[in-house]
Amino acid sequence: MSGEDAPAQQQQNAVDQKQETKPTEEPKAESPTKTESAPAAAEGGAAPAGAPEKVPEEDTFSYRSLVLTGYGGYDKVKLQVKKGKPALKAGEVQVQVKACGLNFADLMARQGLYERLPSPPVTPGMECSGVVEAVGEEVTDRKVGDKVMVLNRFGLWQEVVVVPAGHTFLMPEGMTFEEAAALPVNYITAYMMLFDFGNLRPNQSVLIHAAAGGVGIAATQLCKTVKDVTVFGTASASKHETISAGGVTHTIDYRTKDYVEEVRKISPKGLDVILDPLGGSDTHKAYNLLKPMGKLITYGAANMLAGQRKNLIAVAKNWYHQFSIHTLSLIQGNKSVCGFHLGYLDGEMELISQAMNTILDLYKQEKIKPRIDSTWHLEQVGDAMRKMQERNNIGKVILTTEPMPEEEKKEEAKKEEKKEEKKKEDKKKDDKKKDDGKKEEKKDDKKKEEPKKEEKKEEEKKEEPKKEEK
Amino acid sequence: MSGEDAPAQQQQNAVDQKQETKPTEEPKAESPTKTESAPAAAEGGAAPAGAPEKVPEEDTFSYRSLVLTGYGGYDKVKLQVKKGKPALKAGEVQVQVKACGLNFADLMARQGLYERLPSPPVTPGMECSGVVEAVGEEVTDRKVGDKVMVLNRFGLWQEVVVVPAGHTFLMPEGMTFEEAAALPVNYITAYMMLFDFGNLRPNQSVLIHAAAGGVGIAATQLCKTVKDVTVFGTASASKHETISAGGVTHTIDYRTKDYVEEVRKISPKGLDVILDPLGGSDTHKAYNLLKPMGKLITYGAANMLAGQRKNLIAVAKNWYHQFSIHTLSLIQGNKSVCGFHLGYLDGEMELISQAMNTILDLYKQEKIKPRIDSTWHLEQVGDAMRKMQERNNIGKVILTTEPMPEEEKKEEAKKEEKKEEKKKEDKKKDDKKKDDGKKEEKKDDKKKEEPKKEEKKEEEKKEEPKKEEK
Numbered sequence: 001m002s003g004e005d006a007p008a009q010q011q012q013n014a015v016d017q018k019q020e021t022k023p024t025e026e027p028k029a030e031s032p033t034k035t036e037s038a039p040a041a042a043e044g045g046a047a048p049a050g051a052p053e054k055v056p057e058e059d060t061f062s063y064r065s066l067v068l069t070g071y072g073g074y075d076k077v078k079l080q081v082k083k084g085k086p087a088l089k090a091g092e093v094q095v096q097v098k099a100c101g102l103n104f105a106d107l108m109a110r111q112g113l114y115e116r117l118p119s120p121p122v123t124p125g126m127e128c129s130g131v132v133e134a135v136g137e138e139v140t141d142r143k144v145g146d147k148v149m150v151l152n153r154f155g156l157w158q159e160v161v162v163v164p165a166g167h168t169f170l171m172p173e174g175m176t177f178e179e180a181a182a183l184p185v186n187y188i189t190a191y192m193m194l195f196d197f198g199n200l201r202p203n204q205s206v207l208i209h210a211a212a213g214g215v216g217i218a219a220t221q222l223c224k225t226v227k228d229v230t231v232f233g234t235a236s237a238s239k240h241e242t243i244s245a246g247g248v249t250h251t252i253d254y255r256t257k258d259y260v261e262e263v264r265k266i267s268p269k270g271l272d273v274i275l276d277p278l279g280g281s282d283t284h285k286a287y288n289l290l291k292p293m294g295k296l297i298t299y300g301a302a303n304m305l306a307g308q309r310k311n312l313i314a315v316a317k318n319w320y321h322q323f324s325i326h327t328l329s330l331i332q333g334n335k336s337v338c339g340f341h342l343g344y345l346d347g348e349m350e351l352i353s354q355a356m357n358t359i360l361d362l363y364k365q366e367k368i369k370p371r372i373d374s375t376w377h378l379e380q381v382g383d384a385m386r387k388m389q390e391r392n393n394i395g396k397v398i399l400t401t402e403p404m405p406e407e408e409k410k411e412e413a414k415k416e417e418k419k420e421e422k423k424k425e426d427k428k429k430d431d432k433k434k435d436d437g438k439k440e441e442k443k444d445d446k447k448k449e450e451p452k453k454e455e456k457k458e459e460e461k462k463e464e465p466k467k468e469e470k
Numbered sequence: 471m472s473g474e475d476a477p478a479q480q481q482q483n484a485v486d487q488k489q490e491t492k493p494t495e496e497p498k499a500e501s502p503t504k505t506e507s508a509p510a511a512a513e514g515g516a517a518p519a520g521a522p523e524k525v526p527e528e529d530t531f532s533y534r535s536l537v538l539t540g541y542g543g544y545d546k547v548k549l550q551v552k553k554g555k556p557a558l559k560a561g562e563v564q565v566q567v568k569a570c571g572l573n574f575a576d577l578m579a580r581q582g583l584y585e586r587l588p589s590p591p592v593t594p595g596m597e598c599s600g601v602v603e604a605v606g607e608e609v610t611d612r613k614v615g616d617k618v619m620v621l622n623r624f625g626l627w628q629e630v631v632v633v634p635a636g637h638t639f640l641m642p643e644g645m646t647f648e649e650a651a652a653l654p655v656n657y658i659t660a661y662m663m664l665f666d667f668g669n670l671r672p673n674q675s676v677l678i679h680a681a682a683g684g685v686g687i688a689a690t691q692l693c694k695t696v697k698d699v700t701v702f703g704t705a706s707a708s709k710h711e712t713i714s715a716g717g718v719t720h721t722i723d724y725r726t727k728d729y730v731e732e733v734r735k736i737s738p739k740g741l742d743v744i745l746d747p748l749g750g751s752d753t754h755k756a757y758n759l760l761k762p763m764g765k766l767i768t769y770g771a772a773n774m775l776a777g778q779r780k781n782l783i784a785v786a787k788n789w790y791h792q793f794s795i796h797t798l799s800l801i802q803g804n805k806s807v808c809g810f811h812l813g814y815l816d817g818e819m820e821l822i823s824q825a826m827n828t829i830l831d832l833y834k835q836e837k838i839k840p841r842i843d844s845t846w847h848l849e850q851v852g853d854a855m856r857k858m859q860e861r862n863n864i865g866k867v868i869l870t871t872e873p874m875p876e877e878e879k880k881e882e883a884k885k886e887e888k889k890e891e892k893k894k895e896d897k898k899k900d901d902k903k904k905d906d907g908k909k910e911e912k913k914d915d916k917k918k919e920e921p922k923k924e925e926k927k928e929e930e931k932k933e934e935p936k937k938e939e940k
Contacts, residue, residue: 292818
């Protein structure tokens with residue numbers, strides 16, 4: 001039942017490749033066998049946390065890996081141990097991972113809302129940093145010992161990854177592994193949106209939603225590399241001081257104020273560039289806020305993420321309000337609407353490398369610097385995801401592959417036990433209610449409103465998360 | 471009945487201002503009084519073709535002006551004489567016009583398909599060149615005698631125009647008035663599409679439809695100012711030699727070949743920038759031809775123009791096939807869709823001036839040069855429009871305010887007489903057919919297919935125009 005039985009594999013290379021592992025089917029969240037799928041911390045405790053490079057025999061080689069075992073809540077990502085050395089083909093490098101970055105796409109993926117991640121079981125993770133520990137044939141520009149950043153469609157949340165050498169970028173002098181894991185996705189995304197689609201120039205104005213998030217902070221820093229750019233940034237009030245210091249000209253608390261009105265007060269004609277990670281009705285608002293020759297770049301559907309598990313109402317609402325634009329409107333408004341997602345750009349490594357080179361130059365010139373919100377052990381991936389999803393972060397949420405100290409592990413285990421008990425209690429209550437109502441669960445798509453309500457209740461009881469997301 | 475009765479006015483300044491003229495209602499094209507609305511050449515012959523600046527008294531001041539008298543065919547634009555000196559307000563200049571440019575929007579406007587032109591009677595014309603002959607108060611950067619290009623929403627097809635000084639641009643040394651009248655609309659349009667929305671960079675690829683048209687030639691020349699840009703250009707085969715010499719890398723005869731296939735043969739991954747003046751289903755094709763990070767810039771609906779008069783089928787078809795795009799598709803494709811039309815950008819003179827300055831620098835460096843297809847007298851505006859609409863031009867179609875020599879006038883008059891006779895004959899035949907069919911014409915929008923067929927027949931009989939447009 002445990003992930004330790006799973007054979008080693010090269011998930012991270014497998015673009016569209018079906019996984020060869022045949023782990024026992026993960027129990028559904030609602031099934032009575034649930035307790036067997038222990039949360040990450042508990043399982044991690046059972047796994048040998050030793051460094052894999054110390055194992056000499058290929059067949060006894062093992063490494064820890066985070067595996068998405070099924071779509072759902074935070075506990076669906078489990079720490080497992082993979083055995084066997086991953087194969088290294090020509091043009092590839094093997095990297096000992098030090099730190100991994102969390103991205104919104106990982107949260108979407110966990111809920112089954114990100115089609116670029118193969119079906120579970122699968123290791124998520126689009127970016128990490130580490131040290132090259134083996135190079136395949138034909139690799140000329142990487143050598144053992146190189147410190148690198150790695151960008152991949154998925155599969156990087158584990159201690160050892162094998163990727164094409166072209167997916168790695170040398171870390172500049174002085175960059176920490178945390179910074180290196182925080183940089184690729186957020187900065188390439190912000191860079192390509194602002195400077196390729198957005199064509200940002202001096203004296204222009206930009207709206208950055210979630211300005212305290214990973215992309216938001218990267219975008220703010222990149223805006224400041226252009227002369228006299230005015231940055232409007234939305235975030236909850238508690239984060240305003242930080243984002244102001246980071247370069248946001250006008251902070252807007254979207255929870256208490258209408259951001260459209262706030263922008264119009266200062267810039268009545270509208271804005272030159274708007275970055276839209278929200279989707280749905282916010283895309284409409286953004287479109288109307290554009291100046292002539294303005295560019296709206298939409299890069300996500302964060303509005304779809306409401307709660308820990310897939311919220312069908314939020315998804316449907318987002319679809320319903322999805323922005324659709326006629327060319328005649330674009331022509332009459334002299335406007336541009338662009339879509340961006342790095343996850344769909346994996347065939348364009350040349351473009352990405354060009355952007356990365358410019359970004360690393362800016363880093364060396366100290367014009368940009370990733371801001372780390374917090375670093376978590378692999379065992380704590382659930383809490384790390386929660387922090388990001390509930391928008392309690394300022395900057396990047398990072399996972400480290402450093403072994404967790406034994407003491408911390410014990411504490412984690414206790415916390416997890418508590419959580420589990422609470423969950424069971426909630427479950428019992430829910431079951432009772434369900435029995436009372438004589439409602440029977442059938443297929444996912446037939447549930448409609450029912451599961452949403454239950455999930456919400458469960459979540460609220462657990463930790464009373466501060467929901468910042470709109 | 472004649473336009474000579476129309477009081478002088480400042481149509482060119484009147485943004486959204488209702489005209490004060492109250493000329494007799496123009497007869498409908500189908501009405502029996504049609505012969506009274508003589509075509510431009512005949513009327514022009516009756517008008518005093520003297521230079522207006524020689525008349526000393528303000529109240530006897532008169533100048534020739536082209537007036538769109540109603541929506542319809544080429545003969546709806548008539549040469550009239552306006553009396554009285556146009557008022558000159560602070561910040562404005564009066565320009566003695568030497569040459570005017572024809573644009574696609576003027577053709578659309580004649581058919582009632584361009585909402586930026588006020589209702590007839592109105593003087594069309596978005597660009598011209600000439601000499602400043604008076605400056606209003608507060609004008610510091612223009613003086614009498616300056617040779618200028620003029621850009622305005624409408625009203626420039628006449629001998630005298632009054633416009634805000636900010637709508638004029640000084641002509642560089644050595645530029646002819648024809649070049650100056652050919653430059654503003656086409657080059658600003660091409661420039662803003664390629665370099666603002668398109669963000670064109672070295673080694674990229676561009677598709678230019680109607681590469682022998684005004685915008686097409688301007689865009690080709692501007693592409694060549696960027697290193698190693700590959701230009702795909704569509705045009706009928708007879709124009710290929712010229713556009714190749716002008717800088718088109720790959721010429722495509724869209725009449726005999728599928729341009730999508732032709733592009734894919736050479737550039738299987740697609741294109742970086744596509745300029746789309748066609749609309750309808752061609753916009754869909756363009757979208758699918760985009761590379762990741764590609765930009766589609768749509769700037770017209772030439773597909774709507776089928777025949778001399780409004781073709782309801784073509785308009786409906788264009789609407790039906792009009793491109794509408796969901797953000798999710800944009801995100802997954804990493805694509806950009808932009809709309810551009812200079813006619814809707816008249817509030818953004820600062821942006822336009824910036825573009826114009828760069829364009830004029832390129833002209834001075836001999837990197838760009840407007841190509842004049844042909845120059846026509848005001849009396850010949852119908853033929854000039856026909857040449858452009860039937861896509862028989864290579865480069866810009868220009869009107870000159872130079873008086874027409876008496877001999878030419880006589881010839882024109884004869885030609886026009888012949889045309890009129892033919893028209894009457896066609897009309898008789900049509901009327902006979904209609905009577906036979908006992909069909910009664912009602913309102914425009916109830917006619918549907920009927921008028922289209924008639925128009926087509928009429929047109930084909932007249933001159934057997936080579937219809938290049940798809």
